[in-house]
Amino acid sequence: MAERKLAVVTGASSGIGAMFARKLAARGYDLLLVARREDRLRSLAVELSEMYHVDSDVMVADLAADADRERVAERIRSASNLGLLVNNAGFGTLGFFADSDLESQLQMHRLHVLAAMHLTHAALTNLIPRGEGGVINVSSVAAFGQSAGSVSYCATKGWMNDFTSALHAELEVQKSPVKVQALCPGFTLSEFHDTAAIDRSPIPQSLWMTADFVVSESLRGFDEGKLIVIPGWRYKLIVMFMKALPGWALRKMSAKGAERYRKQKV
Numbered sequence: 001m002a003e004r005k006l007a008v009v010t011g012a013s014s015g016i017g018a019m020f021a022r023k024l025a026a027r028g029y030d031l032l033l034v035a036r037r038e039d040r041l042r043s044l045a046v047e048l049s050e051m052y053h054v055d056s057d058v059m060v061a062d063l064a065a066d067a068d069r070e071r072v073a074e075r076i077r078s079a080s081n082l083g084l085l086v087n088n089a090g091f092g093t094l095g096f097f098a099d100s101d102l103e104s105q106l107q108m109h110r111l112h113v114l115a116a117m118h119l120t121h122a123a124l125t126n127l128i129p130r131g132e133g134g135v136i137n138v139s140s141v142a143a144f145g146q147s148a149g150s151v152s153y154c155a156t157k158g159w160m161n162d163f164t165s166a167l168h169a170e171l172e173v174q175k176s177p178v179k180v181q182a183l184c185p186g187f188t189l190s191e192f193h194d195t196a197a198i199d200r201s202p203i204p205q206s207l208w209m210t211a212d213f214v215v216s217e218s219l220r221g222f223d224e225g226k227l228i229v230i231p232g233w234r235y236k237l238i239v240m241f242m243k244a245l246p247g248w249a250l251r252k253m254s255a256k257g258a259e260r261y262r263k264q265k266v
Ligand SMILES: NC(=O)c1ccc[n+]([C@@H]2O[C@H](COP(=O)([O-])OP(=O)(O)OC[C@H]3O[C@@H](n4cnc5c(N)ncnc54)[C@H](OP(=O)(O)O)[C@@H]3O)[C@@H](O)[C@H]2O)c1
Pocket: 010, 011, 012, 013, 014, 015, 016, 017, 034, 035, 036, 037, 038, 040, 061, 062, 063, 064, 088, 089, 090, 091, 092, 111, 138, 139, 140, 141, 184, 185, 186, 187, 188, 189, 190, 191, 192, 193, 195
């Protein structure tokens, strides 16, 4: 019998990451679940092993910390059955850059940029010689914007899209069957907005998506070898619009949004 492939999912303790873990287990992958909240990871691992008869392992790691990141990277590099890495762990902050505490911005860059880069390097050094599998980087529609009040979030997700797109070009040059994807969701129901203390109420109902839908779209795109996946027709239109706008108009729109947010705060 063929060996089951291993999927490594970061940020698997809630939201989109937990949904990736469920859907990948249903596809017959063994799982390595990574995040900081051990209790969440362990109960998900038990649930997946029982429901899908796959091996689910847990690594408790703060991916913004160098030593933890390297520990996870080493596990990825040395997994002989590695099939997929999902760089999903992430968080948002709200507020003007110079007003926010520097540590939260450093943390975000370490997680969205350094961890995604470090773990992708580990995965590709394993997958490219074997000629299989892939990496999904969970980015955001924010990658296409430059929002006032969300400077580091947009910048790090923009980096993620550029990084993934350039990797895609390299893999094509190497004629490698290894796939990479930047998944760019819009508003998705998860713990994301609670963690960032973002009020969900001003956001229209029609813009909310479930993690189930977002992950299904990602995996469908992965099967088709799609580089950029934007779940939902509304967000595809929004991104088309954002791309068509000149930079000054995009920034003006974002400044208006930020102004509304500032007024709400006072
Ligand atoms: N929800 C949205 O509207 C939305 C839209 C676009 C993109 N996204 C992106 O989707 C991804 C998943 O977010 P989500 O919506 O599922 O939010 P979530 O429910 O808050 O999940 C975030 C996950 O990241 C993990 N994480 C955070 N900091 C970490 C760290 N230092 N080390 C290891 N793990 C860490 C958290 O686990 P622990 O706290 O247990 O460590 C949690 O499992 C993020 O990259 C986010 O930017 C979300």
